[in-house]
Amino acid sequence: MPFYMVYWGGRGVYETTARPAPQVVEDCLGIVQLLSDGTVTRSDDYSVVPPVCNVPPGLPVQWKDVVYDTGHGLRLRMYTPTSHVRTDSGEKKKLPVLVYFHGGGFCIASFELLNFHAGALRLVGELPAVVLSADYRLAPEHRLPAAHEDAETVLSWLRGQAASSSSAADADPWLAAWADFGRVFVCGDSCGGNIAHHLTVSCGSGKIALDPARLAGCVMLWPYFGGEEKMPSEAPPPADNSSSAAMNIVLFDQMWRLALPAGSTRDHPAANPFGPESPPLDGVPFPPVLIVDPERDVLRDRIADYAARLKAMGKHVELVKFEGQDHGFFVFDPMSEASGELVRVVRLFVYGV
Known part of the structure; x- marks a missing residue:
């Protein structure tokens, strides 16, 4: 002592x-x-996360790490296919840009975790798209809104890339060659879905300017929202139910305690988009939104409620339920059959808007 x-x-x-x-x-x-x-x-x-063992070798995808915020030393991993698809006239086809934010309750993980890397490989190859998988500062060392601010910096960096792409002087050559900046999608799983929501609101309210890039859509995979008033699916698991131990409301509440500003409740605007202090969303323009809601996710009722509220405001929302799946199924096994169906759903959304 x-x-x-x-x-x-x-x-x-x-x-x-x-x-x-x-x-x-x-x-x-x-x-x-x-x-x-x-x-x-x-x-x-990270042995708590089941390792990915079935990633096919030799996928036609290339990637590199890029610093997007020198002040905080924050990076993203940029993925593109290795060969271009060409039009009938021989021109290279540009691809939509999927800006992806990983899950982890704002407290853990990184794009470097093999599970997120493998998921990005599958998205790039099967959509296809340019994927920018971004890290951000983690709590509790950096409590919210740090992660939201870093995500805004990612979009500001992307805006700069779009503005430079015509001259190619300061543009990243991969983005200049591959990216269709008119089709940018913000995407994320769990707290990354929360980030995607807040970025969508910031773009719609004018807080973030993307021009000459354009936000074409938002993809939220089991978005991580909270609230002081629990919903039916958020009941604590039975003490003897070990099968619910991995992703239950007890863990999620703990992560909110670590991530939110000290003394805040789960009705803080960062957690609850419809909390008493959250800005109204009725008048905020949204692009088309895709929301994935796994059937066995403890947050399923909150996710469905979020989608229903946006629809009631006249937003273009597509809610897709995945039967028999849990929170984070794409992360835990990005090469599974269910994950393949998820990629198909995302592909139809991205190429249909």
Whole structure:
């Protein structure tokens, strides 16, 4: 146990007093620990996430990592096919741009995690599209709105790329060659879906200017929203139900405690788009929205409620339910049959708007 020393003036007497060691206040999956003195410890052991073992070798996809925010040292991974599809006249076809934000409750993960990498490979090859899979600052070291601000920086960076693409002086050569900046889609799973929502609102309200790029749509995979008032599907799992232990409301509530500003509730605008302090969305223009709602997701009622509210406001919303699937199924097994159907749904949406 650590000690500190007290010095008593001119008498030259020292006294040692025990200082209690910091205690673990929150332990999130053994990956992130918040201590009582405010410090945070992180592990790079992601064995809690089932590893991807069935990625086909030799996929016709190339990728590289790019810094989009030098101030915070934040990167994204850029993916494109390795060969162009050409028009009948021989011109190279440009591809839609999918700006993807990974899940992890705002607290864990990275685009470098093999599961997210494998999912991006499948999206690029089967849509096809240019995929920009972006990292952002994580909580609790960087509480919200840090992740939302970083996502806005990604779009500002992309706007700069679109503005430079004609001159090619400052443009990334891959984007200049492949990207159709008139078809930009924001996309994400779980908290990445939350980020996609907030980016859509920021673009529609004029907070973010994308021109000469254009936001063509929003894809939310089981978006991670919250609220103080629980919905029926958000009931805590039975204590003896180990099958629900991985992705249950207890974990989600813990991640909100770690991610939201200190002292905030789950009705904070970052968590609850319809909370008492959230801005009204009725007058905010939305592009077409695709929402995926897995049948066994504990957030399924909240996701369906979100979609119904947007529809009631006149937004163009497509809600697709995936029977028998849980929160994060595309991440846990991006090469599964269900994930293949998910990619097909996304492809139809992206190429149909």
